[in-house]
Amino acid sequence: MSADRRRVVLLGSTGSIGTQALEVVATHPDRFEVVGLAAGSDATALAAQADAHGVRCVALADPEAARALRAARPDLDVLDGQRGVVELAGTDADLVLNGVTGAVGLEPTLAALAAGTPVALANKESLIVGGDLVVAAAERAGGRESHLIPVDSEHSALAQCLRGGRRSEVGRLVVTASGGPFRGCSAAELAEVTVDDALAHPTWAMGPVVTINSATLMNKGLELIEAHELFAVPWDRIDVVVHPQSVVHSMVEFVDGSTIAQLSPPDMRLPIQLAMTWPERVDHAFVACDWTRASELTFEPVDRTTFRALDLAEEAGRRRGTWPAVLNAANEVAVDAFRAGRLPFLGIADLVEGTMDAWAATDPGAPNQLQDVLDADAWARERATAGLDVRPVVAVEG
Template identity: 55%
Template sequence: MTTPAGTTPAGTTPAGTAPAGQRRVVLLGSTGSIGTQALDVIDRAGERFSVTAVCAGGGNLELLAEQALRWQVGWVGVSTPAAAEELRDRLAAGCPAGRTPPQVLAGPDATAQLATLDCDVVLNGVAGAQGLRATLAALEAGRTVALANKESLIAGGPLVLAAAKPGQLIPVDSEHSALAQCLRSGTAAEVRRLVLTASGGPFRGCRRADLEAVTPQQALAHPTWAMGPLITTNSATLVNKGLELIEAQLLFGVDYDRVEVVVHPQSVVHSMVEFVDGATLAQASPPDMRLPIALALAWPDRVAGAAPGLDWSQAQSWTFEPVDNEAFPAIELARAAGVAGGCAPAVYNAANEEAVAAFHSGACGFLGIVDTVRTVLERWLDGEHAAAGDPRDIADVEQAQLWARRQAAAVLGIG
């Protein structure tokens, strides 16, 4: 399998010949929630974008093949090698006469390889820490990265920041997109604090004791957003907001003691920036991921009609309340991991991914998810790893993640 960087894949516009102003997009995680919404944005934006490649895990080959043929991409990636033959058959069968089917890359390195293609923007919508290699590959190839895969920044923070040039890393999360927009209104020295908003998830207002018997079905019933199972579960535990707290610090360089979280169940105010003169600027819009996706693809420009705006003719109320850190300790655990630095955020994230998988398989209760993360993080910070410093390379990050997964499995009794 060869690295596609610098080639002109069959079926795509050769480098440098795209219509003036058109941005070429490589879409990683194309069959997931972010990926399908990104293609909707691209579809409705006319000639503003083209799609160079799509890539997915392989769980929905029918949709992946449909996307590849619809957008006439040159390359398709699938991380499951066993799915490659079926994918090639689908592409060959559906490709119109006279057109060459897209080339297929398969295996664990396919995502990272496609991230180096000649394009303008790589949208990384891969789920979980497995997206780190693709983020680093895209940055090192000089591509702008629209980052929906927050876990890659969290796990490989120092490595990602070292690889990213100014303006090369654009957030897709609605909260961080909101912060980026608000920060246009002042200098770094004028920022007092960042305020991330959280919907509170399906269990807002519950006490810890109320969460003992939560089922996976209940945890996946998010009141506002439609997302994949990992991020939806993370939203129920507020681990997702803990990850976003770390992401905000890494993206914007604001100290952890100046990054706060407030519960806003309407999910209309996506985040806020408070400035030193007492002014607070907020970005408000209906809860629709197409807006931050479009802005990330076109940054720093906006895409007209990307998503509906607010209806100011209708009465509405927005409420804000503090986080219940006793019932939902995940945010403060994330803050501790972020302050510790090094690979501690990677440990936090990997332990959580292992515990979430155990929860959905019936091997762990809902409260056991964050309890497991706490135990594993404490072991990391109290052990010989505490003084390890920043990771030297991706192998250090992956070793820390493997350690965390093994520790989590042991805590859960499934190792």
């Protein structure tokens, strides 16, 4: 990275990824200048972040919250609604870090790439929902490897490991999964779990949607799709293995049988910092492994029978086209329903599968433009909502 400060637009600034990214910025004030911040509806937190980092241009996805902030803070340039977030993503910058949660992150990713700006991608849904469109936009902007920079710890690990050999030497990618809070549980044991149970992740501190996706292993399924899109490795050469310590973040096995792994404590500030300085590293460690202490690393196969979401995600990824968009939309509806007490935990995978089955008779093929993806997303949300079992279930809101 050049000696000049890198100008960064941060989307999802008040969420888990966003707040940790700002911690990275605060640690390296000589390397980063935040030129734009976007959040969902928390105007108070967004204004405080803008003041702390000297940012004048902000966006709020919630139009009402944006109008209130504009009235209260005339010194800020406040953009509002989804269009405002998209506009901010397309402004002049050296890097856009997309930490938005959900499919709404797709349009900002495309806007940044259309402006020729590299995207540090924590919003995995961009590649899940619009993989073909995003990859094509990245290639037009200058290349997939230079303009789609992974933030997820697993994909950051893969990118680092892939430096150890030529692409022609890659045998397979191995993505690790913690197993979530229900590792080792049977389907019968999961029948009555609550939202609080699902939010009790053993190693990572994440937002509620990602944490519940981790509990169902849908998050790992989405990461497999993301790995396929980011690194252009065929599906038959991408595997997942459970690693409960969350120290080995992913591995690359080369054709000669040698495997290179990336290890670090489970702290997202490391992959966030690396994404923000990619392809260089900075001389600062938020965390590091202490190899003087006794420890163990264990690995075990995934229970795909109990955690059916993983196979559903892989099926959607292999089918390509609009299938991942349908998978993701149905899952977002199902997770919201589970959190609201309208769906049992095991019903999440059931609802996603039912929506995918219905899409089989509707599938129009590969998307040619953004509207195709948005239409598939909207159809899946409507279909999944209609398929909800409206009888209340016992669930504790987390």
